[in-house]
Amino acid sequence: MNASAIKNIGGWAIGVPLVIALVGFAFQGLASVNSSFFFAWPYFTEVLIAGLLQGVMYSLVALGFVLIFKASGIFNFAQGSMVLFAALTMVGFIEMGLHWTLAFVITGFVMALVAVGIERLVLRPLVNQPHIILFMSTIGIFYFLDGFGQTLWGSDIKVLDIGIPKTPMFVGKGMFEGGLLINSFDLVAAFVGAALVIALAVFFHYTRIGRALRAVADDHQAAMSIGIPLKTIWVVVWTAAGVVALVAGIMWGSKAGVQFSLALIALKALPVLILGGFTSIPGAIVGGLIIGSSEQLAEVFLGPLIGGAIQDWFAYMLALVFLLFRPQGLFGEKIIERI
Amino acid sequence: MLYREAGQFKTSYAKDQAIFPIRQDRILMAILIAIAVLGVPALASEYFLETIFVPFLIFALAAIGLNILTGYCGQLSLGTGGFMACGAFFAYKLATAFPELHLVIIFLLSGLGTALVGAAFGLPSLRIKGFYLAVATLAAQFFLVWMFNKFDWWTNYSASGVISAPPREVVPGFFLTGNDASAVTKYLFLVCFVALMALIAKNLVRGRFGRSWMAIRDMDIAAEIIGIRPLWAKLSAFAVSSFYIGVAGALWAFVYTGSVEALAFQIDRSFQVLFMVIIGGLGSILGSFLGAAFIVLLPILLNNGMLAIDPTISTALVSHIEFMIFGALIVLFLIVEPHGLARLWQIGKEKLRLWPFPH
Amino acid sequence: MTAATLERPAPPAQSDASDAPAPTPRRNFSEELLKVEDISLSFGGVKALTNISFDIRKHEIRAIIGPNGAGKSSMLNVINGFYHPQVGCITYKGQTRSQMRPHEAAKTGIARTFQNIALFKGMSTLDNIMTGRLLKMRRNFLWQALYWGPALKEELEHREKVEAIIDFLEIQAIRKTPVGRLPYGLQKRVELGRALAMEPDLLLLDEPMAGMNVEEKEDMCRFILDVNDEFGTTIALIEHDMGVVMDISDRVVVLDYGRLLADGTPDEVRANQQVIDAYLGVSHD
Numbered sequence: 001m002n003a004s005a006i007k008n009i010g011g012w013a014i015g016v017p018l019v020i021a022l023v024g025f026a027f028q029g030l031a032s033v034n035s036s037f038f039f040a041w042p043y044f045t046e047v048l049i050a051g052l053l054q055g056v057m058y059s060l061v062a063l064g065f066v067l068i069f070k071a072s073g074i075f076n077f078a079q080g081s082m083v084l085f086a087a088l089t090m091v092g093f094i095e096m097g098l099h100w101t102l103a104f105v106i107t108g109f110v111m112a113l114v115a116v117g118i119e120r121l122v123l124r125p126l127v128n129q130p131h132i133i134l135f136m137s138t139i140g141i142f143y144f145l146d147g148f149g150q151t152l153w154g155s156d157i158k159v160l161d162i163g164i165p166k167t168p169m170f171v172g173k174g175m176f177e178g179g180l181l182i183n184s185f186d187l188v189a190a191f192v193g194a195a196l197v198i199a200l201a202v203f204f205h206y207t208r209i210g211r212a213l214r215a216v217a218d219d220h221q222a223a224m225s226i227g228i229p230l231k232t233i234w235v236v237v238w239t240a241a242g243v244v245a246l247v248a249g250i251m252w253g254s255k256a257g258v259q260f261s262l263a264l265i266a267l268k269a270l271p272v273l274i275l276g277g278f279t280s281i282p283g284a285i286v287g288g289l290i291i292g293s294s295e296q297l298a299e300v301f302l303g304p305l306i307g308g309a310i311q312d313w314f315a316y317m318l319a320l321v322f323l324l325f326r327p328q329g330l331f332g333e334k335i336i337e338r339i
Numbered sequence: 340m341l342y343r344e345a346g347q348f349k350t351s352y353a354k355d356q357a358i359f360p361i362r363q364d365r366i367l368m369a370i371l372i373a374i375a376v377l378g379v380p381a382l383a384s385e386y387f388l389e390t391i392f393v394p395f396l397i398f399a400l401a402a403i404g405l406n407i408l409t410g411y412c413g414q415l416s417l418g419t420g421g422f423m424a425c426g427a428f429f430a431y432k433l434a435t436a437f438p439e440l441h442l443v444i445i446f447l448l449s450g451l452g453t454a455l456v457g458a459a460f461g462l463p464s465l466r467i468k469g470f471y472l473a474v475a476t477l478a479a480q481f482f483l484v485w486m487f488n489k490f491d492w493w494t495n496y497s498a499s500g501v502i503s504a505p506p507r508e509v510v511p512g513f514f515l516t517g518n519d520a521s522a523v524t525k526y527l528f529l530v531c532f533v534a535l536m537a538l539i540a541k542n543l544v545r546g547r548f549g550r551s552w553m554a555i556r557d558m559d560i561a562a563e564i565i566g567i568r569p570l571w572a573k574l575s576a577f578a579v580s581s582f583y584i585g586v587a588g589a590l591w592a593f594v595y596t597g598s599v600e601a602l603a604f605q606i607d608r609s610f611q612v613l614f615m616v617i618i619g620g621l622g623s624i625l626g627s628f629l630g631a632a633f634i635v636l637l638p639i640l641l642n643n644g645m646l647a648i649d650p651t652i653s654t655a656l657v658s659h660i661e662f663m664i665f666g667a668l669i670v671l672f673l674i675v676e677p678h679g680l681a682r683l684w685q686i687g688k689e690k691l692r693l694w695p696f697p698h
Numbered sequence: 699m700t701a702a703t704l705e706r707p708a709p710p711a712q713s714d715a716s717d718a719p720a721p722t723p724r725r726n727f728s729e730e731l732l733k734v735e736d737i738s739l740s741f742g743g744v745k746a747l748t749n750i751s752f753d754i755r756k757h758e759i760r761a762i763i764g765p766n767g768a769g770k771s772s773m774l775n776v777i778n779g780f781y782h783p784q785v786g787c788i789t790y791k792g793q794t795r796s797q798m799r800p801h802e803a804a805k806t807g808i809a810r811t812f813q814n815i816a817l818f819k820g821m822s823t824l825d826n827i828m829t830g831r832l833l834k835m836r837r838n839f840l841w842q843a844l845y846w847g848p849a850l851k852e853e854l855e856h857r858e859k860v861e862a863i864i865d866f867l868e869i870q871a872i873r874k875t876p877v878g879r880l881p882y883g884l885q886k887r888v889e890l891g892r893a894l895a896m897e898p899d900l901l902l903l904d905e906p907m908a909g910m911n912v913e914e915k916e917d918m919c920r921f922i923l924d925v926n927d928e929f930g931t932t933i934a935l936i937e938h939d940m941g942v943v944m945d946i947s948d949r950v951v952v953l954d955y956g957r958l959l960a961d962g963t964p965d966e967v968r969a970n971q972q973v974i975d976a977y978l979g980v981s982h983d
Contacts (some may be wrong), residue, residue, distance in 0.1 A: 077469045125674040132415065133677045136617050139610060141667035147662025155655055197380070267606070270474045278470070307489040316478035320463055321476060327466040352857045353850065542845035546853065547835045550821075554829050557818035564778060564816075565896060566804030566833040622820065 004128070017231040020048065020060070027301050037302065046181055047295055047300045051179055054096030055187035055292020056193040057255070060248035061269040062284040064199065068218045069236040069278045073098055073142050074134045080142035080266020085149040087258045091160050092153045111242030112235075114145075120236045146263055148249040155260060160253035176250070189251045197245055197285055201242075204281070209236060216277065271319035277329035286330060292313045348599055358541060380523045388522035395635045396529040397590045402615040402627035403540050409613070410577035411544055413556030414464050416478035420608035421483035422581050424601055425453040425589030428493045430589035431599045434505050442507045442515055442593070444515050450586035451467035454482070455561025457581020464573045473649065477486075480606055487601040490653065494599070502600070504593040514592045525594050532590075536583065541624050552576050553622070584612075618672055620679025629680035727755035730789075731932050737776055739769075739787035739956075746772045747783065747956045754900065759926055760934045761964075765976060769956040770814055770936045774902045777934070778803040778810055791899075804833060809898035811889045813905045813936075819878035823888050826877055830895025831856040862880060863891050864927035867921060881912040890921060892942070901925065903935040907942060913927075919946055930949060944968065952976070966972070 001187040024044050031039035068076040069246035079087055089110050105231060122137050168184045216223040224230050272291045276283025294337050295318075297309045323329075345360055349355045359365045379392065401423060409415050429449035433440065462528045464472050486491050494502050506517020509528050515518040536681040545548055554562035563569055592599040611634060619630020640663050645652060676683055701821050703711030733753040739746045741834040747769045749866060754760045762770045777788065779810040787796050791806065798808075809830070818826050835856065840851035861915065864870055867887050877888055886906060893901055907915045910928060923946060937943050950958040952973050960970045967973055 021415070122670050122674075126677070129677050131469070132617070132621075134674055138675050139614075139671050140666045140673065143662050143666030143669065145666070147659045147664075147666060151656065151659040155659065174546060266678075267477070270477060274471055274474050309485065311488065312485045313478060313481035316474070316481055320475045320478040322472060323467050324463055327471070351863070352854050356853065488818070525948045542843055546842045546845060546849065547832060547837070548839070550825060550843055552828050553821050553825070554818050554832075556818050558816050561812065561816035561818070562829075563800045564780065564804065564810060565830055566801050567799050567891065568827075646773055684766070 023297065027297075030151070034305075037301070037305070044297075044301075046295055047181060049291035051170055051296025052187070052289050053183075053190055053251070053292070055272075055289040056186075056190045057251060057264075057288075058268055058272050058292055059285045059288030060189075060193050060196070060244065060251060060267050062088060062272040062288055063196065063281065064244040064248065065269055065273055066239055066279065066284045067278075071213050072216070072234060073131065073220075074123075074138060075131070075278070077135065077138040077266075078145060079245060079261040079269070081142045081145040081243065082111070082114070082245035083148070083249040083252065083266060084116070084258075084260065084263040085145045085249075086242065086246035087160060087253040087262060088149040088153045088158070090246065090250060091253065091258050092159045094160070095158075100218040104250075107246055108243055112239040112247055115235055115238030115242050118238055119231060122230065123234060128150075143149070146260070150260070158253075158258040160250065160258050162250065162254060164254055185255065185304045188254070192247060192251060193285075194257070196244065197281060200281060205239075209233070213237065251334075253296065268315060274319040275322060275330055277331050280329070280331045283329065283331045291318065294318055344389055345503035356545070357585030358545075366393065370425060375534075376527070380526055383422040385522045387578070388526045389641070390634060392526050392536060392563050393522070393529060395631055396526075396533045397607075397657055398612065398615060398631040398635060401537055401584050401587035401612045401626045402589065402619060402631050403450045403537060404580045404587060405612050406619075406621065406627045407540065407544070407552070407583065408576050408618045409554060409616055410623065410626075411549060411554040412573065412580075414573065415469065415473040415478040416580075417473050417606070417613070418460060418479035418483075419584055419612045420604040421480040422453050422457055422584040424487050424604035425456050425581075426585030426588030427599050427604070428487050428601075429453065429585065429593035430593060431504065432493065434507070434593075439644060442509055443621075446586050446589045446593075449589045453585025453588070454578040457584070458574050459538060459685070461574050461577025461581075464577065465570055465593065468509055471587050477606075480609055483602060484601045501549070503598045513603040516597065520594075529590070529594065536586070537624055537628075540583070543626065545609075548575060548579075552605050556622075604665040614669065618669070618679055620681030623679070623681035625684065626679050629684070633680065637668065642666070713746055727758045729756040730754075731756045732777065734773075734777065735787050735789070737773075737783045737788075739776060739781055739783040740773060743758055747776070748779075750786070750953070750956075750958050752951050752958065752961050754934055755931060756810060756932055757926070757930055757940060758932060758948040759922070759946055760932075761859065761943045762934060762936045762953065763940075763943055763950060763967075764953035764959070765937070767955075768953040769951055771904055772932070772956075773953065774810060774904055774936065778808050778902060779913065797881055804896065807895035807897070807899035807900045807915050808901075808902065809896040810902035811893050811906060813908065815882075815885045817877045817885055817889055817892070819877065822874050822876055823869060823891075824860065824864070824873050826888055827860045827891045827895045830892040831860065833896065856909070860891075860895055863894050866894075866924070867891050882930070886910070886918070886922075890918075894925065897929075898931060901931050901933045903933060903937075905938065906938060915942065920983055927960040 006245060024041065027039045027044065028041075032039045047055075062077045063081060064082065065076055068074055068079070090100075090103050090107045093106055094100055096104070118141060123134075124136055151167055157222070164185050165188070166183065169182050169184050182268055204213065212223070212228045212234055213236070215226070215228055216230060220230060223233075249258075249262065261329060266293070269288075272284060272287040272289070276285070276287030276289055295311055295315050298314045299308075303310045347360075349360065356359065361370055380388070383392065401531055404422075405416065405419050426446075426577065427447045429452040431444050433445045433448055434442075437445075452697055454489045456479075463475045468477060474605050491497070504516045506514055507520060509515040509524065513524045515524060528555025544552070551562065551567045551576075554565070554567055555569060555572045556571065557574075559569055562572070591603070596603060615628065615630035617630070618633050619628070629691065638661060642657060643662060645657050730753050733751075735751045735752045738748050746964070750769075750773065762768050762773060773780060776783050777798065779800045779802060782797040787794050787797075789800070790797060790808075818829065823828075833853060837849040837852050841847060845853075856865070864873060867890065869884065869887055869891065872884060872888075877885055880888065890903070890906065893903075903922070907918050910918065919942060922933060922935070926933055935947070947964060949962065950964055950967045951961050952967055954976045960967050960973050960974055
C-alpha cells in the first residue's frame, strides 16, 4: 500500500482517537451550555459506529472511481450509474428465478460487456483528448446507463435480498449500560468492503497485469512504448470497476432498495475522493470513514441546531475546508512546481 | 466566392480589432438581428416563444457565464445551479422588499449579489485545481440549494414553499412577469437584454480581463511571472461568471417559470449548462448560444419524435429512452467534434471562403 | 542516483570563487542592477543552490553556464521570485530583500523566457505578446466592458507597441496564428516577444537557443544583441552552446552542483582549471 500511509501509522493511531475524543468533548461542552443539545457518550459512540459503517459504503463506490482514475486518468462520473445498472441487472436476474450467486456471476459478465462497450465506443475514439472532454463523455455514459437500465428493467423501487441478516445487535454490554446498538447488516458490509480492498491491493501489487496497470497510470505513452497493451488494460480496469460497482450496488441495494437515487449516492463518493486523493486505494477507505462518521455525527448532533438535513452538503463543505489546508489530500506528496 | 475577404483592407488597428472584421459577417449579423427582433415575434406562436425561445435565451446567458469561468479561465465548476438559485432568490427578496424598484435594476442587483457569493466560493481555486476544484464547487451547489430550501426567510415565510414572482412592468403597460405578461414582451425584452449582456461579455474577453483569464487557463505559472495575479484573475472570473449566472437564474424564475423554487436549480441544472458550454465550444461566446439552442431543442425533438412513432408509449419510458439517446448523443458529439459547435461554424466559414473552388 | 549523474565528475571540495582573478569586462559597466548574496535553496533534503553570490550590472549580457542539474534554472527562478531561497538576499535596483514575488518582479521590470516554452497555447501570437502589456494597462472594468473611449484608445496604443515588437522579431506573418500550431523556433521567438512587450530592465533568458538549428541560432543571437544595444536591456541568459556564450556575453558565471565555480569574462572562465575539470571531467587519483 501507500508507503507514506504505512510510515505514518503511529501518528494515525494516536491522532484519530484524539480527534474523536476532542469532538466528543466539544459536544459534551456544548451540551452543558445549551440544554436543548443532547449528548451522551454511549449514544455518541453508537452514532460514530453507524457513521463509520456508512462510510464503508461510500468507500465501496469511491474504490471504483479510484481504479479508473489510476489506470486512465479519467474522472469517471458514470461510476454511480454503473452501481445502479449493476444492481438493477442483478435484481432483474433474481426476479427471473435465478439463485443470487448465479445472478451475481451473470451480472459480472454483463458488467464486463459494458466495460468492453465503453472502451470500444467511447474511450478508443477519444484517446488523447483533453481530460475535460473525457470527463464530459463519462457524464454522457452516466445518462445513457441510467436510461438504459431503467428502460430494460423498469423504474419501480425493487427489493434486493441475498440473505444478509438485518437484525440489530447489542455489543459491548460490559462497557456501557444496555450495550451499543449495531445493525448486523452494516457489519457484513464492512467485512465485504475490507475483503474487496485486500483483493484489489493484492491484484495491483502482485500480479503482472497490476504492475502494467500502475505503469499505465504513470504515463500512457511510456507504457505503450514498452509494449503494454493499453486497450486490454482499460477493459480490465473498467471490468474491475464494474465488479466493484456490482458489489457496491448489492450492498446499497439490499440496504436501501434498488432505485434511481442509487446513482446519486455516487456523488457522495466525490468528497471521499478529495480527502483520500484520486489515486489512493487506502485513501478511498480512510476518506470514506472520515466522511461517513463526521457526516453522521454532524447530522445527529449539530443538524437540529441549524435546521436539519445538513447531510446534503456537510461532506462537501468538509472536503472544501480540508482542501484549503491540505490541497494535496490526505496521502498526497507535497507538490513542487517545476518550470 | 460569396464569403471572401480579399479586397477588404484594414487601414487601422481599430478596424482590425472589431468583432466582425469581415463585411459578410456584418451583413449576416444585421440580418440575424432583424429576424430576431421582427421576424420571430411575428411568425412564432405564443407556445413556441414560451417553450423554446425564452428558455433558450436565458440558458444562453447562463452558458456565457459558465463559459467565462470554464472556457476562458479554465476553472471547472459544477455549482451553476446553486448560483442560479442565488440570483432567483436574491431577486425575489429585492422585488418584495422594494416594490418600486425597476425589474432590470433588480436583476442586475441580484447578479451583483451572486457575484459576491461566487467570488467567496471561488477562493479555494487559489489552492486547488482541476477536478478537485469541480468537487469543491459541488459544495456551493448543495449548500446553496439547501439554504434556500431550509430557511423560510427566503420565501417570505410562505406556507407552501412555492412562491410566484410578483407581477411587474418592464415599460409602462407591458408586463414582464405575472399572469398578464405576454410571450412577445418576454421574448423581446430577453432578446435585447441578452444581446447586450453578450456584447459586454465579448468586450471583456477580448480585452485586458479576457487575456489575463486565458493566460491563467493556458499556463498559470507563466501568467504569474508576467505579472498577472492569480488571485485577482481567478476571483474576477468567478465574480463575472456568477454575475451572469445569477442574472440568468433571476430571469429563469421571474420570466420563464414565474415561480421561485430551489428545486428548479438542482445539480441537473449545473450539468445542463455545462453541456451547453462544452457542446457549444469552450472559450466562445457564439458557442454559448449554439450550445444552448442544441440542449434546449434536443429533448423537445426527441420527445415529439418518440410520440410520433408510438403515441401509446408511457411517459416514464419516454423519459428513460430520452436519457439514453441524450447520453449517447453527447458521447457521439464529443467524438465527432470535441471542440464544439463553434469550431464547426469556423470550419464551415473556412470552407465557404474557397467555395465553390476546391483550393 | 542514475547512471548519467554518476558519470559526472565529483564536485570540487570547496568553492574557489574568491580565488578567481577580479573580472575585467570587455565593455565597461559599473552600475550594479542586481546582486544576489549568499543564496542557498533546498527542496526537502536536496540542495539546489549553496552560497551563491554574484551581480548583474546595468546594460551587460551576463551568461550563466554549467552542466545539467547545476542549478542554473533554479537561480533564475530565485531571481524572479518563483522559488524562495532559505538563506541569502537579493538586491535589485538598490532595494534589498530576502525573496522576490513573481508579480512584484514583473512590476519592477524583470521579464523572462522559459526552458520549456511557456506560451499560452490557446491564444494567437498577437494575444500572447499583448499579455506582456497587461501590467501597463490601466482602464477599469466598466470601460473594458464597453470597449469604447479610453479603453479602446489604450488597447490601440498597446497594439501599436506590440506591432513594433512583431516587426522587430520578424513574425508579422504569424500574427493571428494560435501559438500551439507554430514550430518550435518560432514559439521561442514569440516567447521572447512576450518578454520584450513588458519593456523589462532585466531580461532573463533560459536556454533561448536550445533545440535550434544554426540559422535559427544566428537569428536569435542577433535579436539578443539588438535588444541589448537598442533598448539598453540588461540580459542574463542560460545557454549550453559555448560558442554562443563566449561570443555574445560580457561576463560569465559558472555553476556546478549548486555551487559557484567561477565568475569572470569569457576568456578568464575559459582558462579556469576548475571549469575545464567540471566540463571535461577529471580523474581524482
